[in-house]
Amino acid sequence: MPEKIFRVNMTDLSTSIEAVPDNWSGLGGRGLTSTIVAAEVPPTCHPLGPNNKLIFAPGLLSGTAAANSGRISCGAKSPLTGTIKEANAGGTSAQIMAKMGCKALIIEGQPQGDSWYSLRLTPEGASIEKEEKLIGKGNFAVVEAIGQRLSESVGLMSIGQAGEMQMAAANISVKDPDGHLRSCGRGGLGAVMGSKKIKFISLDAAGGKVEIADMEKFRAANKTFAKALVDHPVSQALGTYGTNVLVNIINEAGGLPTRNFSKGQFDGHEQISGETMHDLIVERGGKPKHNCHKGCVINCSQIYNDSAGNFKTSGFEYESIWAMGADCAVDNLDKIAEMDHILDDIGMDSIETAVTFGVAMEGGMLKFGDSDEMIRILKDEVAQGTPLGRIIGSGAGNVGKIYGVTRVPVVKNQAIPAYDPRAIKGIGITYATSTQGADHTMGYTIATEILSVGGKADPLSKEGQVELSRNLQIATAAIDSTGMCLFIAFAALDNATCLPALIDMINARFGINLTGADVTNLGMNILKTEHNFNLAAGFTNKDDRLPEFFALEPIPPHNAVWDFSGEEIDTFWNF
Amino acid sequence: MQGKGLPALRSLFFLVIFPNNDITVGDKDFSQYPGQADCTSCCAWPQKRRIEQAVMDTPKPSTTTVSLTVDTDALAKFTTLLQGGFFLEVPQKTRIGDLLVSLPGFSQEYINERVQTIFLGGLPADDVDQQLFGLDAVLAISAAMPGLAGAIFRKNGIHASLRTTAEKVPLKSAQADVPIKIRLKLFNMIAVEKGEEILANGCMISASSLKNFLSYRHTLSSHIRERKIDGQNQTLHELFSLLEKKNIINLTVKGSHDN
Numbered sequence A: 001m002p003e004k005i006f007r008v009n010m011t012d013l014s015t016s017i018e019a020v021p022d023n024w025s026g027l028g029g030r031g032l033t034s035t036i037v038a039a040e041v042p043p044t045c046h047p048l049g050p051n052n053k054l055i056f057a058p059g060l061l062s063g064t065a066a067a068n069s070g071r072i073s074c075g076a077k078s079p080l081t082g083t084i085k086e087a088n089a090g091g092t093s094a095q096i097m098a099k100m101g102c103k104a105l106i107i108e109g110q111p112q113g114d115s116w117y118s119l120r121l122t123p124e125g126a127s128i129e130k131e132e133k134l135i136g137k138g139n140f141a142v143v144e145a146i147g148q149r150l151s152e153s154v155g156l157m158s159i160g161q162a163g164e165m166q167m168a169a170a171n172i173s174v175k176d177p178d179g180h181l182r183s184c185g186r187g188g189l190g191a192v193m194g195s196k197k198i199k200f201i202s203l204d205a206a207g208g209k210v211e212i213a214d215m216e217k218f219r220a221a222n223k224t225f226a227k228a229l230v231d232h233p234v235s236q237a238l239g240t241y242g243t244n245v246l247v248n249i250i251n252e253a254g255g256l257p258t259r260n261f262s263k264g265q266f267d268g269h270e271q272i273s274g275e276t277m278h279d280l281i282v283e284r285g286g287k288p289k290h291n292c293h294k295g296c297v298i299n300c301s302q303i304y305n306d307s308a309g310n311f312k313t314s315g316f317e318y319e320s321i322w323a324m325g326a327d328c329a330v331d332n333l334d335k336i337a338e339m340d341h342i343l344d345d346i347g348m349d350s351i352e353t354a355v356t357f358g359v360a361m362e363g364g365m366l367k368f369g370d371s372d373e374m375i376r377i378l379k380d381e382v383a384q385g386t387p388l389g390r391i392i393g394s395g396a397g398n399v400g401k402i403y404g405v406t407r408v409p410v411v412k413n414q415a416i417p418a419y420d421p422r423a424i425k426g427i428g429i430t431y432a433t434s435t436q437g438a439d440h441t442m443g444y445t446i447a448t449e450i451l452s453v454g455g456k457a458d459p460l461s462k463e464g465q466v467e468l469s470r471n472l473q474i475a476t477a478a479i480d481s482t483g484m485c486l487f488i489a490f491a492a493l494d495n496a497t498c499l500p501a502l503i504d505m506i507n508a509r510f511g512i513n514l515t516g517a518d519v520t521n522l523g524m525n526i527l528k529t530e531h532n533f534n535l536a537a538g539f540t541n542k543d544d545r546l547p548e549f550f551a552l553e554p555i556p557p558h559n560a561v562w563d564f565s566g567e568e569i570d571t572f573w574n575f
Numbered sequence B: 001m002q003g004k005g006l007p008a009l010r011s012l013f014f015l016v017i018f019p020n021n022d023i024t025v026g027d028k029d030f031s032q033y034p035g036q037a038d039c040t041s042c043c044a045w046p047q048k049r050r051i052e053q054a055v056m057d058t059p060k061p062s063t064t065t066v067s068l069t070v071d072t073d074a075l076a077k078f079t080t081l082l083q084g085g086f087f088l089e090v091p092q093k094t095r096i097g098d099l100l101v102s103l104p105g106f107s108q109e110y111i112n113e114r115v116q117t118i119f120l121g122g123l124p125a126d127d128v129d130q131q132l133f134g135l136d137a138v139l140a141i142s143a144a145m146p147g148l149a150g151a152i153f154r155k156n157g158i159h160a161s162l163r164t165t166a167e168k169v170p171l172k173s174a175q176a177d178v179p180i181k182i183r184l185k186l187f188n189m190i191a192v193e194k195g196e197e198i199l200a201n202g203c204m205i206s207a208s209s210l211k212n213f214l215s216y217r218h219t220l221s222s223h224i225r226e227r228k229i230d231g232q233n234q235t236l237h238e239l240f241s242l243l244e245k246k247n248i249i250n251l252t253v254k255g256s257h258d259n
């Protein structure tokens, strides 16, 4: 089935199908969403206005049997950061979208009036329907209702109340194979979907399949690739503990931001560690190992049950547990799971929202460790859209201003995640220079030399550290464009067959001859495209900075401070 | 190789006494310890070296022994207790690798392949030949970890250059014949794979660690079939009141089928 672009205009409620422009044909995932945003969205537009566009794109290998290839990318100008934004998630939507031959869905315009709508995607294109029943409902109610209305097997992307209210921390939820939720979490893309008055998008591939140019070569490469993933010890740790295995490690390194980034170690870390979580999951009949989409061979997700053995949350990630845990001084996993469930239902980024709570605690809105009050605020204020709820939903940067807090951990107004940049400086460079605000997934641990992105400077010098961060961001942008889960990166570090097998799969899928250098160029182009969009939107090198408190306040126990100068950081863009 | 060559030494590790639970992060600059250079060149690990001297070969009479017999299928859950660490004392200049290979169930191969992340005093350690010295130190070991942070902290990881270089702090000097007090934390797969053997052999842990563990994992108490304090059967309540009062205990955990 030839690939197409589905376009939906919410101003006149029309839809169309377009051929894929030549210069988009080699792109997928983040590469495609960022290219379309840069080409079609005026950089200075209001993110919640009619000129912003919301783009969804599966990866280059989504819908095939390639292991871990089912991430869906969502892009727009972010209402939280004002920058270009891409967020991706697992779930079933990427595979269904690819199987229906949809290379990208572009949603533009804005309806007049108060009506709400849903979109239905099939191989025949997109259709728009009015929606009344599910407005004001949480994501779990939407999943249940659409399962009954259409079919349990349809894909679904939806927003909760936070997205409807266009809160800057709103996310877009993606249904997983078990009817639970994954999230395009960061940057407030749920608010953009809300601004288009779209409550949900259902997807039905109607038996469609992705064509493979050279099936034999594809199968052989996928076998090598999947084996490299399965055999790797990090995959084994992820399959046992999930990403939350990092709590003890980052705490030991003094890099676990605690009590709104005032300390690097949390006394209650053992209570919220991956080890403890694993034992609780097993004891309560949950699943320590679970996948967010069919074809994942790592299984870092899990099903976490409450003490009565009933489902509470899934995809319980380190960054979320850190944010609601150490950063807010909450040492009770059940309370954190309860908050995670509410955030999934309301449709809010668990990192942004919890870091916002940390800042609010510093400002005196509530006490550190008061998880019951956090739960009350989420249910009674945020979900109901009270003034206090809207303040919390507007993100950490805004709450810091409202409460006069100086320790506000954001870059480009996006909350800094779970690794203190004073204790782990390499990640700090990524936070500062990322085109999308502070985001730990922007410069992942990719085997840069395999993608021919080797460094030239002394790796221990600041110049070398900036160069390595740049190379990691280039390589990450390239991997993000394939639609692969980033956790393939660990096997790629140690197993020389892994990344070449991935490139072989792309070549076999499309009948082309990409090289590692081509993939690197793709990553560079994506970064430059995103950076240029931000410059045109009014950002400057002065926005590539960490908040001042990181340089002023040493963080215990190592008492390190952030010591990169602006000039050193600015060398990042010398390529 | 299963690292079974030092049974006597192993028993010493688990009988030494740590006098109080005032544990602090140890000295940071291990490279400046006198004599390190010549020692690493003449006795290259993994040639297993005898650790010359364990400091005490019997528990002090005041050390309370707590023995738990638990449902055998619940034994693995108790290994998570070791994320908080257990205590041992080793002679000055003991290498990390020598210490680890002396633990029950540890072999050189296991340490080389499985132990991929090591922290000494909160700082990543790349070299198992690194010597321990000073008054006390916290050592933590883990399997390979995910994420950029996991790669940064990994033993000899290719992204190690992105670490923060910690400020050097003045050494806490210790005389050559004064042992180093080590708090050894076992994380994730290491605790699962080796924890049962360590608990069965007995280890010195802080009483508050066990008390907290049984509090936040309160359902585990139902798996404890027998509690003996210094050889006498006790109730759970009595165990908790003891843990309130003590600093360090000598803990043994065994499965009910092992008896």
Ligand code: SF4
Pocket (backbone or CB within 6 Å): A068, A090, A290, A291, A292, A293, A296, A297, A298, A299, A300, A301, A485, A486, A487
């Ligand atoms: S490793 Fe985790 S995030 Fe990646 S595809 Fe599998 S379950 Fe999803």
